[in-house]
Amino acid sequence: MLGILFxxxxxVFRIWQPRVIREALDLVLSKLENYKSSSELIKNQIAQDLAGDLMYFGGLVIVLALLMGIFMYFMRMTIIVMSRLIEYDMRKELFDHYEILDQTFxxxxxxxxxxxxxxxxxSKVRMYLGPGILYTINLVSLFVIAISSMLEVSVKLTLYALLPLPILSITIYFVSSLIHKKSAIIQKQLANLNSISQEVYSGIRVIKSxxxxxxxxxxxxxxxDEFKTMSLDLAKVNALFFPTIVLLIGVSTIITVYIGGIEVSKGNITHGNIAEFVIYINLLTWPVTAIGWIAxxxxxxxxxxxxxxxxLQQSPQVKNEGSSTSPLSADIEFKEVSFTYPDSGIKAMDQLNFKLKKGEKLMIVGRTASGKSTIADLMVRMYDPISGEITIGSQALKEFDLGHLRKNIAYIPQDVFLFSDTVENNIRFGNDDASLDQIIKIAEKASINKEIQQLPEAYQTKIGERGVSLSGGQKQRISIARALLKDPDIIILDDCLxxxxxxxxxxxLEYLEKALENKTCIFITHRIPKSIVMDKIIVLANGALLEEGTHDELLAKKGEYAKLYKKQSAQNEEIIIA
Ligand SMILES: Nc1ncnc2c1ncn2[C@@H]1O[C@H](COP(=O)(O)OP(=O)(O)OP(=O)(O)O)[C@@H](O)[C@H]1O
Ligand SMILES: [Mg+2]
Structure with a gap:
């Protein structure tokens, strides 16, 4: 509202300027008339008067321009600032919403x-809320004030002077639509260039090898090349833009001077009025141009x-509707859990049943794509099962507060992700209050402390984008340390060794076995570790349970697990022999 007032x-101060100039000009003209027909003595007097008058009018124009400028400053400070604030809010809202949306999205x-x-x-919405609204108000108010001033002087001259302006406005509309269309294509091509180069940089090792x-x-x-051609194309349209405006303004000015001259000779208007009109037309140019631009x-x-x-209208399929914050150190049960990935339609889990007592260690083995990682995803509710139910201590996962659930489960995903930050901050990620001492202790448990100490700046070493400066095994162990630091109730390791x-x-594993004695642990793997006792092992095939039992039970069964184990031991022996 304040913006509109400004x-x-x-x-108002802008439109006063041409009026003052008209008065000044008329005064000068009338005094010059007198000057010609006067005697020497009076001539001097008139010249002095004239100088005073001109000083007065010049000063007035400057004062008006200053006032206009001050209010323009305020109008930008209100309306443009308002649009920037809205932009800030919108961007934050969108970012927060992105963070809520789930994997499917x-x-x-x-x-x-x-x-x-x-x-x-x-930014485009901001352009509408800021400059868009500002220039619309400006346009309407300037039009009303300027045209009513013009009509006061001469209706006929007003009509003639404004004749080319609609053409200008329509031209600008078409030209700016054309520019917009071309810019959109260019923008797309630029995004394309960006993604090509990004892919090249991140895949540079594969490309080189x-x-x-x-x-x-x-x-x-x-x-x-395509981008260049498009840009040059746009430059051509842009190059035509300003000359067109100037041409149409020029036509308007010529008409004003011509028709105005005729009117002056008829005695209908004064010389000053012509000057006033020329200024009005120039004042109206930008608003008229703006019509097309605003559209x-x-x-x-x-x-x-x-x-x-x-x-913004998309809501996550995984909703946080539960409020339970009971501890997660309890029995876990999968009851007839089935899951199909919504985008690919692949059935990754087929009526899976198993139970895990509080503090037990479960190992999940299975061939690739058998649905092992899907179990982990379902546990932390990256997705919800299509049918069936997962419970912790007889409460369904959905009944837990989502933040509470995820905070108390340490999930180490198969594909490690590290941030381009220091080693210390990467480990501290899930537990802001952890001291460096605690971090070092945990790193020790994850068998990574020694290697970190050897890095150039130890824990303060920046590890580059996604941890490029570390080896695969180092990254895996840092991500294990990060998870352990959360001090979780349940820990899920997805093939992270x-x-x-x-x-x-x-x-x-020895550490996990000892230190996490009373913590429930799900250990997903391709490679069956030797000499580590798991309380329970399940073997998956095509998302369904194939075998279930302890190591000895499964070996005795001589099924898939026994086969896998034998094969791996044979391989290990071969390696030892070699
Ligand atoms: N995000 C996803 N969208 C669609 N389908 C998926 C997605 N993730 C996995 N799948 C499919 O679900 C099935 C099970 O995948 P999952 O990742 O659970 O296998 P896995 O046992 O962990 O395999 P691996 O041992 O190779 O890690 C696969 O057929 C896979 O193609
Ligand atoms: Mg997996």
Missing amino acids: VLLSN YRKNNTGDLMSRITEDV YVQERAFGKYFKQES SIVQQASASQMRLNEF SAVDSNTEHAI
């Missing part, structure tokens, strides 16, 4: 799309808002 005030939408919505689309640098260089050049901004903003709403040698694996 726009109005600034326009992230599988369906690619990262580029998520990023462009949170940056470009939000397959000697594909040239092929990628060529591909990048092709896409860049295009409104269109873009509505498309962008629609894209934003599309995401695959890149660790068997001695280290043994040391870690």
